[in-house]
Every structure is written in C-alpha cells, then in structure tokens.
Amino acid sequence: MARTGILIETENGAVKDTSLGVMTAAKGQEIIALVTDGDPAGLKDKLAEFGAAKIVKLAASGGDITAGPDLLAGALAAAVKEYDLTALLGTASVAGKDLFARLAALMDLPLVSDCVALDVEGKTAKKSHFSGKTFATLKVDAAVLLATVRPNAIEAEPAPAAGETAEFTADVADPGKVVIKEVKKGDADKIDLTEAPIIITGGRAIKAAENYKMLEACAAKIGAAVGASRAAVDAGYAPHSMQVGQTGKTVSPRLYIACGVSGAVQHFAGMKTSKVIVAINEDKDAPIFAKCDYGIVGDIFDVVPVLTEKL
Amino acid sequence: MKICVCVKHVPDTAATIKIEGDAGFKDSEIKFVVNPYDEYGIEEAVKLVEKNGGEVVIVTVGKPEADATIRSGLAMGAERGILVTTDGQFLDATLTAKALKAAMEKDGLPDLIFTGKGSVDTEAFQTQYRLAGYLGLPVVNEVSKLTVDSGKAVAELEVGGGDKQVIEMNLPCVIGATKGLNEPRYPKFPDIMKAKKKKIDQMSLADLGIDAATGAVILEKLEPVPERSGAKMIEGSVEDQVTELIRVLKEDEKVL
Numbered sequence: 001m002a003r004t005g006i007l008i009e010t011e012n013g014a015v016k017d018t019s020l021g022v023m024t025a026a027k028g029q030e031i032i033a034l035v036t037d038g039d040p041a042g043l044k045d046k047l048a049e050f051g052a053a054k055i056v057k058l059a060a061s062g063g064d065i066t067a068g069p070d071l072l073a074g075a076l077a078a079a080v081k082e083y084d085l086t087a088l089l090g091t092a093s094v095a096g097k098d099l100f101a102r103l104a105a106l107m108d109l110p111l112v113s114d115c116v117a118l119d120v121e122g123k124t125a126k127k128s129h130f131s132g133k134t135f136a137t138l139k140v141d142a143a144v145l146l147a148t149v150r151p152n153a154i155e156a157e158p159a160p161a162a163g164e165t166a167e168f169t170a171d172v173a174d175p176g177k178v179v180i181k182e183v184k185k186g187d188a189d190k191i192d193l194t195e196a197p198i199i200i201t202g203g204r205a206i207k208a209a210e211n212y213k214m215l216e217a218c219a220a221k222i223g224a225a226v227g228a229s230r231a232a233v234d235a236g237y238a239p240h241s242m243q244v245g246q247t248g249k250t251v252s253p254r255l256y257i258a259c260g261v262s263g264a265v266q267h268f269a270g271m272k273t274s275k276v277i278v279a280i281n282e283d284k285d286a287p288i289f290a291k292c293d294y295g296i297v298g299d300i301f302d303v304v305p306v307l308t309e310k311l
Numbered sequence: 312m313k314i315c316v317c318v319k320h321v322p323d324t325a326a327t328i329k330i331e332g333d334a335g336f337k338d339s340e341i342k343f344v345v346n347p348y349d350e351y352g353i354e355e356a357v358k359l360v361e362k363n364g365g366e367v368v369i370v371t372v373g374k375p376e377a378d379a380t381i382r383s384g385l386a387m388g389a390e391r392g393i394l395v396t397t398d399g400q401f402l403d404a405t406l407t408a409k410a411l412k413a414a415m416e417k418d419g420l421p422d423l424i425f426t427g428k429g430s431v432d433t434e435a436f437q438t439q440y441r442l443a444g445y446l447g448l449p450v451v452n453e454v455s456k457l458t459v460d461s462g463k464a465v466a467e468l469e470v471g472g473g474d475k476q477v478i479e480m481n482l483p484c485v486i487g488a489t490k491g492l493n494e495p496r497y498p499k500f501p502d503i504m505k506a507k508k509k510k511i512d513q514m515s516l517a518d519l520g521i522d523a524a525t526g527a528v529i530l531e532k533l534e535p536v537p538e539r540s541g542a543k544m545i546e547g548s549v550e551d552q553v554t555e556l557i558r559v560l561k562e563d564e565k566v567l
C-alpha cells in the first residue's frame with residue numbers, strides 16, 4: 001500500500017469538511033494526515049473516522065510554521081521525504097493553491113491543481129480546462145504526485161483507520177523572501193465562498209447592495225455563503241471577493257441557488273461543477289433554465305423571503 | 312526599470328471548444344486573445360514605466376500565431392516582445408517556466424516580473440511560482456493592489472474568507488496579477504498601428520536548449536463538461552413552488 005499525505009485544513013479547531021473529501025480521494029492508500037495548526041488530539045476522532053492511519057503534527061525548527069507560505073512549503077517537502085510519500089494532496093482553497101504551487105516549485109515536481117476526480121494509485125487526475133468548458137485527464141509521470149482537489153468536488157465517506165498521532169519537526173527555516181506585514185480581517189462571520197457547501201447568488205436583479213441582506217438571511221438558515229454575478233459586482237452591489245465565475249471564484253457546492261442571474265457562460269465557468277443548481281428568474285426564457293437542474297419562474301423579491309421562512 | 316510581463320496566447324473564453332481526437336481541440340476557427348489576467352499585469356507594468364521610466368517587455372511561450380497576442384500587449388504600451396515558439400497549445404508548466412527563465416536571462420534579467428494569476432486554458436495556476444523558483448525570486452499571486460518603491464514591492468492579496476494579506480518583497484520579484492489591480496486600457500487606433508512596427512524577437516524552445524518531450528504531465532484526454540439538459544420547472548403559487556423545491560432538495564437530492 002502506497003502512502004499518501006493529506007494536508008489538513010482546520011477552522012475553529014475542527015477539521016474542515018473539504019479536507020475530509022480530500023482524504024476520500026485517496027481511499028485505499030495508507031493516509032498520513034498532516035496537521036499544521038491546532039491540537040492533533042482534538043482532531044484525532046474525525047481524522048481516524050475518515051481514513052487517517054497516522055496524524056502528524058508538523059512543525060519547523062525555523063519558527064512558527066503558519067507564519068509564512070515558503071516555510072510551510074519547506075516543511076511539507078521535508079515531510080514528503082520523512083514519510084516516503086508517493087502522493088501529497090490538499091484542498092484547492094486560496095491558501096492551498098498557493099502553498100502547493102510553492103511546494104511544486106521547491107521540489108521541482110509536477111502539480112495538478114483543482115482536480116475534480118483523482119486516481120492516486122494511477123497518478124491520474126481530472127480537472128477543468130478552458131474555463132469550465134472541458135475536463136482534461138492528466139497523467140503524472142513522477143515519483144510523487146502533488147495535487148489539490150476542488151472543495152466539495154469529492155464527497156467525504158467514512159473509512160475508519162488507526163489514527164495514531166505523531167509529531168514531526170522539519171529542519172527548515174523561512175527563506176525570508178516573502179514577508180507578511182499585515183492581515184486585514186474581512187467579515188469573520190462569513191463562510192468562505194470557495195469552500196461553502198451551499199451558495200446563494202444574487203445577480204444584477206438584486207438592484208442594490210442592501211438587498212443582499214435578503215439573501216444573507218436565507219443563507220444564514222442553511223449555512224450557505226452568498227455570491228454575486230459580475231454584473232452585480234460591476235454595478236457596485238457587491239465586492240469582487242463575492243464574484244462567482246471566470247474572473248471571480250470557482251465554486252463547486254452541493255447546492256447552488258442563482259437568484260436573478262441570466263446564466264452567461266462566464267458565470268457558469270465558475271459554478272458548473274456544483275452538484276445541484278437551482279435558478280429563480282422572472283423571465284421564463286432566461287438562458288439559465290436551459291442549463292440548471294430546477295427552475296422557478298418568479299420575482300426573487302417574492303420567492304426568496306418565502307424560501308427563507310420555510311427553510 | 313525593466314519589467315517583463317509573461318503573457319499567454321489563449322482561446323477567447325467565449326469561444327466554443329471543439330475537441331479533436333483524444334486530447335486535441337480545433338484551434339483554427341476560434342479567436343485567441345491575451346489571457347485576461349495577464350492584461351492586469353501589462354497595464355500595471357506600463358503604468359509603472361510611465362511613472363518611473365524604463366521599458367516593458369512582453370515574453371510569451373506559444374505557437375507562432377501568438378505573435379498577434381504579443382502585438383495586443385505592445386498596443387497597450389509595451390516596448391517590445393519575445394516569442395518562444397512551441398508546436399502545440401499545451402506545454403508542461405515546468406517547461407514553460409524554464410523557457411521564460413531562459414528567454415529572460417538571454418535578454419537580461421528584469422527588475423520586476425508580472426504574470427496573470429492563472430491562465431484560462433489550462434487553469435494550472437503554477438507557472439509564476441516555478442519561474443520564481445528557477446530564478447530564486449520571491450513570488451505572490453492573486454495580487455489586487457501593488458506599490459513599488461525604493462527597491463521594494465508591497466502587494467495586497469485576498470487569502471480567503473474576505474481576509475487580505477499585505478506582503479512585502481525585495482525587487483526583483485514575481486507578481487501574479489488579478490482583477491482589482493487596475494482597469495486595463497483599450498488601445499486606440501494609433502497605438503495599434505504603432506504596435507505593428509515594434510520588435511518581436513523569435514526563438515524556439517530548442518534554441519533555448521529545452522526539449523518539449525521531457526514534460527512529466529501527459530494530457531491523456533479532453534472531453535466536454537457534461538451540460539445539464541434543462542431545468543425541471545416547478546410550477547404553482549410562490550408558496551407551492553417553494554414547498555416543492557424544499558421537498559425535492561431534501562428528499563430527492565439530499566442536499567439540504
């Protein structure tokens with residue numbers, strides 16, 4: 001059995017669901033869960049339930065491993081050697097994509113980013129090409145497979161394993177090239193769009209920034225994040241960080257509810273791989289109805305409040 | 312100040328991709344453009360040179376047709392271009408980065424390098440990191456705000472959940488540009504005419520000592536992403552529609 005490392009992401013001391021999906025992508029392998037922050041003992045039950053044979057708290061001799069991306073990349077490279085990994089997988093979150101690209105450059109190994117399906121044994125991955133219009137199947141010819149998995153693209157399945165805990169301190173220091181001067185906190189209560197299991201998006205039809213409150217109220221009831229179309233962002237109703245689509249975020253939630261979105265290809269480029277897509281639009285001929293799963297013809301200002309109430 | 316902007320020649324995102332064979336696509340009928348994110352890099356570079364003096368050089372690894380894409384960058388105000396020619400659209404990111412490095416070394420290393428945050432064809436998000444790695448330079452990606460002053464670059468980037476990081480680096484460094492950094496200019500007719508006369512140096516991968524066959528990532532298959540065949544419409548009063556929608560999402564789809 002080959003050994004696969006999984007870089008675990010946590011939030012408020014708990015394993016993110018997206019990381020559990022990444023573990024499932026490596027099912028059948030001996031899984032080493034690599035934890036960089038938090039207490040591994042507190043994460044143990046969950047990680048063992050989803051397949052971790054070993055849970056390793058990763059540290060670096062050169063300082064706080066979470067302080068800079070190059071130090072963390074250096075420590076991961078050391079862990080690949082220490083545990084003789086034939087694959088290392090992570091989440092294609094903003095941080096995960098950045099980190100794995102640094103790691104791939106550092107180790108001069110191929111990297112497949114943002115995969116939607118993965119065959120770890122066969123070192124083959126499927127990912128989006130051409131802004132979500134095609135899937136490419138890529139085979140990696142290297143000793144170690146590095147890949148990030150699109151959040152929520154692979155559903156987590158329990159696969160109980162031993163979950164032994166260990167610690168590993170890599171003998172690496174930060175090269176000091178990239179210095180984080182400041183972190184500007186966004187809205188801490190907001191669920192990250194790229195990783196949200198459910199997303200409710202308001203398009204141009206939202207008409208004003210304050211009307212997003214209507215979507216937020218609905219989102220709050222089901223643990224959803226709120227997104228926007230480019231037309232809504234360009235009109236100043238929402239910040240760019242909320243934009244879904246080719247020039248915004250790529251998302252793959254299990255449920256995507258588009259409110260007053262016409263269904264442009266560039267919008268679909270960012271959300272096409274969602275499991276279920278629902279559209280609410282007042283125009284029965286809106287193009288989005290031709291490419292989603294369920295449709296409601298209606299005014300979002302009539303439908304959404306009723307939805308919020310009934311959820 | 313010399314600034315290199317790495318620009319990729321990619322199919323227009325509005326183009327229909329027709330797959331040919333197992334892993335090819337019909338590229339003769341579709342429009343190719345400057346990779347949209349690279350435009351933010353070109354604009355930022357041109358603005359910096361307008362302010363501080365120097366030159367902007369566009370560096371592209373691509374098919375000979377990428378000449379037209381470089382001209383678009385020259386029309387936005389870059390001084391000249393370098394085209395490293397390849398046979399196909401797909402080249403392993405490690406080889407692209409090696410080619411970019413070799414071309415820049417040959418031309419004289421710049422003080423600053425821009426790329427886009429990723430390319431819209433392969434969506435691989437890594438060439439900028441590899442280029443920085445090979446050159447031993449700092450790199451940050453998804454930069455939406457930048458100041459360059461007295462040998463340092465200060466970049467702002469989104470790191471998820473709406474949080475932003477402010478990062479400081481010494482020059483030279485590699486910056487992956489994204490939306491928000493600036494508004495790329497539309498070249499005017501005289502700029503387009505002027506761009507036709509600007510110089511583009513051409514060389515092949517082999518001229519730089521790179522063998523395209525040595526890539527470690529093999530594209531085995533290209534297939535269309537399955538399209539949904541059309542929505543199941545939920546009819547009735549708003550109350551009925553919403554009740555039925557919630558039922559379907561809970562019971563049939565199990566996503567609520």
Ligand SMILES: Cc1cc2nc3c(=O)[nH]c(=O)nc-3n(C[C@H](O)[C@H](O)[C@H](O)COP(=O)(O)OP(=O)(O)OC[C@H]3O[C@@H](n4cnc5c(N)ncnc54)[C@H](O)[C@@H]3O)c2cc1C
Nearest residue numbers: 203204205229230231245246247260261262266282299300
């Ligand atoms: C290079 C490029 C990149 C792009 N990138 C992106 C991207 O990342 N993301 C993105 O979203 N777009 C992107 N676009 C833009 C895209 O082409 C569309 O213009 C955009 O998605 C439209 O947004 P919309 O659906 O909100 O607006 P519209 O197309 O104006 O649609 C609004 C819809 O709302 C409906 N409506 C209006 N009022 C109501 C109401 N009260 N109740 C119910 N329905 C109502 C209308 O019937 C209509 O269908 C890009 C375009 C280009 C060229």
